[in-house]
Amino acid sequence: MSYKQKAFEGISWNFMLRVLAGPIGYGVRMLYANYLPKTEVGLFYAMLDLLSILAVFRGLGVSYSLSVFIPKFKAKNDYKSIKSSVNFVFLFQTAFMLLMVALLLLLSPYVVNNYLNSTGQYTSNLLIAFDAFMIMVVGYFFFEGILNILRNILTGFQKQKYLATIIPSNITSIFLISVILLFLGVNNVFVPVIAYSLVPILLIIIYGYLIFKKVYPEYFSTKSKISKDLSSQLLKFGVPLTLNSATSVILTCIDGVFLTIFTGLIAVAEYRNVATPTVTLLNMAVISISVVLLPIISELWTRDKLKELNYAITNVFKYLMAMTLPLIIFLSYYTSEFITVFFNSSYLPVADAVRVLMASTLLSSINTICFTILVGLGKPQIVTKFLYVGVLVNIILNFLLVPPFGSLGAAITTLISYMIIQVLIGKYIKKNMKLEIKYKESFKLIIIGLLSLIPGILLNNFISLDLWKLLAGSIVYLVTYLMMVFGLKIIDIEEIISLVKK
Incomplete structure (x- = not known):
């Protein structure tokens, strides 16, 4: 199979299954919007935002190294190094996550009183908030980290058909568990908390079996030893990715954290249950492309196939724009109708913020592809520098814009941050890689x-x-x-x- 066919097949599988998962994901948001009070929805997303930001530092990014190192070792038939890499990542990240879980549980009273209830909107139910946060820390934060390791193993082996099913399996399971809980009479924050905490455990069982029985059965018969040199390489490559691998997560979730602190849970519910899922819908194409592009770029660079590499990079932008731009333009015009139909009219106050976030989606898409290119070429440290600037700008602007403007201020902050990042990354690629973007x-x-x-x-x-x-x-x-x-x-x-x- 040629690299062009490999890329097309991988992108097709990822995009197709993400498209199928999109309506189910919106079904989850519709359930929460129509059957749960806004404060309960806001409480869940306030916890999810905080844990998502902390998850960026979960394991110091070493699991993401697998998506780059596995194809390199596979190209050399070095399965001993593949097993050693997998073992190190499992041991290091599990130990690191257990330490983070212990610290979060220790600090949980402070988090509940001073963050989740910062505006006093949940004062009468603090015990519920405390229990929900503990479940999220143990069930979601820890096991999602283990699932992320499995996801990066599949990425490294370029098993796109298996990899592409994780997103729809995840959101479908969340939807079904949420429906069951609502049917049983649960109508508070525990609906999303239990659903999001159980699903990673289920997926670990399923995809763990697929990996070690179907994708990488040689694991059990291969002898290996974790060397100091290999560990150092994985850490050296992974640490810069603590920010690089989750650009949109960091920038989006920081907005949610500031909304929680300054405006309260109702604004968080509107922004995170309606505005940011719309951006996620628009990013389906770029996520599908970047997931497939990263290991291919790494392998092409290792094999010195520069012609194929240049073809992939210079043409992917055209197809990305062709898929993303029409969605952005259409939904920007029909924002109010979209919110009313898929959620309800009580969420219309966030319509302007949705429009601004749609504009930022285009920049976010281009940024993601550019970051994927640099990471695949082994230059994650360059990406880190630009992201530090973007995140710093985001934090400063959130302080300035969220208190007076709420959700709209958070959306404007995201747009400006992406603009600054794109200017920096665009100049670097043009100067150092001499790529022609049409x-x-x-x-x-x-x-x-x-x-x-x-x-x-x-x-x-x-x-x-x-x-x-x-x-x-x-x-x-x-x-x-x-x-x-x-x-x-x-x-x-x-x-x-x-x-x-x-």
């Missing part, structure tokens, strides 16, 4: 995306219900956009058909 084609796609709105805007004059506006608008928009993109030959449909056949 901005002219991206500009054409923006124009096409805007023009594709016209039939839907005209159609809205004859439709009153938000649901029918959204359905009719999406169909007309998609047909118009595809006709223009393929008709003007911005996207080569023959190449796509050829890759699908292969």
